[in-house]
Amino acid sequence: MVDSYDVVDLVDWTRGESEPGGDEAKRWFIAPETSPHAGHWLFKPRRIKTLELSKERRDRGDRPDVLIRGEDWAEKISYEVAKLLSVPAAETELATVVQLRTDERVFGSMSRDMRPHTWAWTPGAALLAECDDDFDAKSCRGHTVDAIREALNGLRGPVGTDYADWAAFDVFAGYLLLDAWIANTDRHAHNWGVLQDPRTGDVCLGPSFDHGSALASGDEDRVRALRVQQQRVATWCEHGRTKRFRGGEATNLVDIALDALSVCGAAARQHWAAQITDVDLDVCFDIVAATPNLSDPTRSFVRTALATNRKRIRDAVR
Structure with a gap:
């Protein structure tokens, strides 16, 4: 039995700046001193999209389907298999956070800042x-x-x-x-x-x-x-x-x-x-x-x- 990867809860992390372009959900976080994930990480939420219904389904009164994209698991798996190839890649973990703007818990991935300080x-x-x-x-x-x-x-x-x-x-x-x-x-x-x-x-x-x-x-x-x-x-x-x-x-x-x-x-x-x-x-x-x-x-x-x-x-x- 393989242990599952952790999903890091960013509840106690320091919120930094959001990414340029007004994407409030994509935001930098700084780990607390007690965290094993020291450093500066960019959190990216998985995207959720409401799909357009066909006319037939609209007429039936069906509720729209929701597509939950898998960017989070794709990022994590890709990072881990990159290590198998010995390809240098930004360290990536699964993560979750409660958005201050909506009070909604969202899930995604976080990548460690690959830039050495001041570079x-x-x-x-x-x-x-x-x-x-x-x-x-x-x-x-x-x-x-x-x-x-x-x-x-x-x-x-x-x-x-x-x-x-x-x-x-x-x-x-x-x-x-x-x-x-x-x-x-x-x-x-x-x-x-x-x-x-x-x-x-x-x-x-x-x-x-x-x-x-x-x-x-x-x-x-x-x-x-x-x-x-x-x-x-x-x-x-x-x-x-x-x-x-x-x-x-x-x-x-x-x-x-x-x-x-x-x-x-x-x-x-x-x-x-x-x-x-x-x-x-x-x-x-x-x-x-x-x-x-x-x-x-x-x-x-x-x-x-x-x-x-x-x-x-x-x-x-x-």
Whole structure:
């Protein structure tokens, strides 16, 4: 029996500033001194959406269905499997808090601030814009593997990790490998970036973060259940595409990862191929089992998706 991951209650934590853009629910918190989770964390609630009813159901007087998105469990599972790959990623926990504005308890995930104290953060979009006057973050024009490689040229891997002396792009290739494994479709130009030490001016790649769209977390539970029932999870994996690269063109996630592995250093290519090949699926399945509040069909879906995508990637990198 695998122990479930804790859901951290932020009731005694110090509330910091909300994220820019007026999102009151997405807020920074500071752990109390007695907490095992020392530091500065960003809480992100799982999103809840009321779905539009068909005319027939409206006429019947049915109540609208409510979609509870799974960003929280997707973030937690993605972080834990990133560790299995040894991909540097922002530490993530499940969390809950009572919103002061509504007095409502909400659930979500929290990620530890990946910035060392006083270090500056620059998103990938700013780096790409410096290299390409035609880059456009909204349309993803200019967000390509080759452009990212050029933008990261001369930079090093994340500070405080085993990759601190690696070329930044060699580490970034691992991020794209992770995306292909977890079906993360949201690696846009603001979902990666670099950190700068204000004392020395040194710049390094930041850890991977923001994996909430992974593993079909935005689908209804019944949709994931139907894929399992009809044995269509493998087909879903094969159709996994992102529109965050190549000017918004729908591109297979495994192809994006392979593009990065084909142009990174030989040692890095061998390293990442070995990492995905050597993953213990039983440990991976334990991660899914330890994630609380998942339905049995969703657990089955996530296990099958991770096993299927791992095989697809392993076959491709051989």
